[in-house]
Amino acid sequence: MGDLSRFCCLNAGCPGHGKRNHGNLTVPARYGPNSTRVLRCSTCQARFSERKGTPLYGTRLSADTVVSVLAHVAEGAGARKTARLVGVHRDTITRYIRQAGEHAQQLHDELVALSPPHERTPAR
Numbered sequence: 001m002g003d004l005s006r007f008c009c010l011n012a013g014c015p016g017h018g019k020r021n022h023g024n025l026t027v028p029a030r031y032g033p034n035s036t037r038v039l040r041c042s043t044c045q046a047r048f049s050e051r052k053g054t055p056l057y058g059t060r061l062s063a064d065t066v067v068s069v070l071a072h073v074a075e076g077a078g079a080r081k082t083a084r085l086v087g088v089h090r091d092t093i094t095r096y097i098r099q100a101g102e103h104a105q106q107l108h109d110e111l112v113a114l115s116p117p118h119e120r121t122p123a124r
């Protein structure tokens with residue numbers, strides 16, 4: 001079945017929502033060219049893709065290829081250069097860049113919902 005400890009139920013109304021390694025997930029099915037797992041929550045019966053909520057959602061490339069694409073981009077390689085090095089069409093590269101950027105933005109907004117209290121040192 002593979003390691004499910006990094007996953008959690010994505011149904012916001014479920015008592016197990018967001019709890020990783022909670023023992024509530026099973027893999028009732030797989031789909032797509034990479035045998036992407038469908039996860040099922042035994043608490044609320046919700047089913048979702050293991051890629052949902054990640055930059056891999058809705059992609060047909062293997063996780064390794066996507067990671068390679070984003071690693072090249074993160075190192076400063078442009079879309080054309082990355083396309084040549086990884087062997088993926090450059091329109092696909094730009095789509096991944098956009099998707100990863102939106103994902104990072106959402107994650108940032110979730111993790112940094114509140115600014116840390118700013119303590120000013122009184123001027124002397």
Ligand SMILES: [Zn+2]
Pocket residue numbers: 009010011014015016017041042043044045046
């Ligand atoms: Zn659930």
